[in-house]
Amino acid sequence: MSENxxxxxxxxxxETDATLAKAMLEEHSIQSTIAGMEPSALGFSxxxxxxxxxxxxxxxxxxxxxxxxxxxxxxxxEVTPAWRCACGEDVDEGFWVCWNCGAEYGSAGEP
Numbered sequence: 001m002s003e004n005x006x007x008x009x010x011x012x013x014x015e016t017d018a019t020l021a022k023a024m025l026e027e028h029s030i031q032s033t034i035a036g037m038e039p040s041a042l043g044f045s046x047x048x049x050x051x052x053x054x055x056x057x058x059x060x061x062x063x064x065x066x067x068x069x070x071x072x073x074x075x076x077x078e079v080t081p082a083w084r085c086a087c088g089e090d091v092d093e094g095f096w097v098c099w100n101c102g103a104e105y106g107s108a109g110e111p
Contacts, residue, residue, distance in 0.1 A: 003059035006033060010068060012052040021054055021068060028067060030060045080105050 009032070012018040018034050025032045036052040056064045083091050083105055085098040096105045 003057065005058050006055040007058045007061060009054045009056045009061060009064050012054065015052060018052045018054055021071065024071065025054075025056065025060075025064055025067060028063070030056055030064050030067070032056045032064070 010021075012021070015037050018037065022032045022034055033055045034052060035055065079094050080096050082093045085091055085101060085103050087098060087101040087103065089098055089100040091098050091105070097103070
């Protein structure tokens, strides 16, 4: 296999996920291409799960796999629950800092 040959890195169910992964790889100077994104009014592949494929050059496979794994790990991080700050404000789920006083989750208040 030539190092300048495209190989399949992974599959995606959603065009959005595939496009975001492609953009992230290209930000790291990894050339990539997507196959299987035929137009769909539904916003996902009509071919079924995993029909959208992401390809990279064979020389970039290991670096690209690590970057894709980092994305998956970040998506699994715990989301901060809704909490009440010591200043009395209710802070919505997903926010670590109180919009009213700037206190961080865990430093003041309770879930």
